[in-house]
Amino acid sequence: MPTTANGWGVESPTDAIHQITCERRDLKPEDVRITISHCGICHSDLHFAHDDWGMSHYPMIPGHEIVGVVEEVGSAVSSFAKGDRVAVGCMVDSCQNCEFCDGGEEQFCVEGSTFTYGVPDRHGGISQGGYSDHIVVRQEFVCRVPDALDMAHAAPLLCAGITTYSPLKRWGVKEGQKVAVIGMGGLGNMAVKLAKALGAEVTVISRSNDKEAAAKAAGASELLVSTDEEAMGAAAGRFHLILDTIPVGHSVDSYTPLLRPYGTLVLVGAPEPIPEVSGGTLIFGNRAVAGTMIGGVNETQEMLDFCAEHGVTPDIEVIKGSEIAKAWDTLAAGDMPHRYVIDIASS
Known part of the structure; x- marks a missing residue:
């Protein structure tokens, strides 16, 4: 059965961010349901929320720097199991058949990759992101979080x-x-x-x-x-x-x-x-x-493993969901030498 996700989002380009809900699809055979623990805040979240690039769809729950724990997997999933520490970045789907998808560069999918939030998905809805308590993603777009990485610090790695x-x-x-x-x-x-x-x-x-x-x-x-x-x-x-x-x-x-x-x-x-x-x-x-845009899923996993091996993590400030609006205001005002990360599990 579909599930209801609780999160924070906007319903128009001029809307202030507030608590909203969205529906997550029932698990398909290739899907993974993830309980989100943390989500980083990217400057792109502001651009998408305000439709600065003329491609946003509403209502919208932003967030594409997602980490959490696998809650359930579909019948065809063999790479992940309940309890695994995992991550989801800027994409959640693609055609999986073109030369770029076959070559591990899903970001250049000939049919267009599906961004994690704010765009039409391949299931008849609008993709909704990680400022929420859980998400459903096909397994090909899920990465493992190495044990050496703290979950909060790992979140911004999925975009930044x-x-x-x-x-x-x-x-x-x-x-x-x-x-x-x-x-x-x-x-x-x-x-x-x-x-x-x-x-x-x-x-x-x-x-x-x-x-x-x-x-x-x-x-x-x-x-x-x-x-x-x-x-x-x-x-x-x-x-x-x-x-x-x-x-x-x-x-x-x-x-x-x-x-x-x-x-x-x-x-x-x-x-x-x-x-x-x-x-x-x-x-x-x-x-x-x-x-340059982002890398493909394989390169994202390579990056996570590299950061774990070399002890590379971003400087972060962990906030609650109630503090997102203030964080957005600060981010819009100028560069900050650290990344905001929402503690979803405690919000």
């Missing part, structure tokens, strides 16, 4: 972790290389820690030195102030890779000269238009500007 791990791996970051991270919010915090764990020397780039202590605590060797023209000029040609985590549209033209020849600046935070890219700066250094 994979969003930054995937480009670091794709562009082959390794020991001895120099990596810069623009922005010291939740994504920036994870990017610094992961790049450091891969052996890179990491610099944080920020508009002021206010985040210097947080940057160095995360593992950065220095903070470069982007408004300091002399310091930016001295850093020209230094970095193999720059991860740009700024969550809104902005010019990257002041950052591309910091790349070494053949270096790449990778956008991970802003799908809005990016103005003022100088072709000469790119051409005369064989530099590139690229974008």
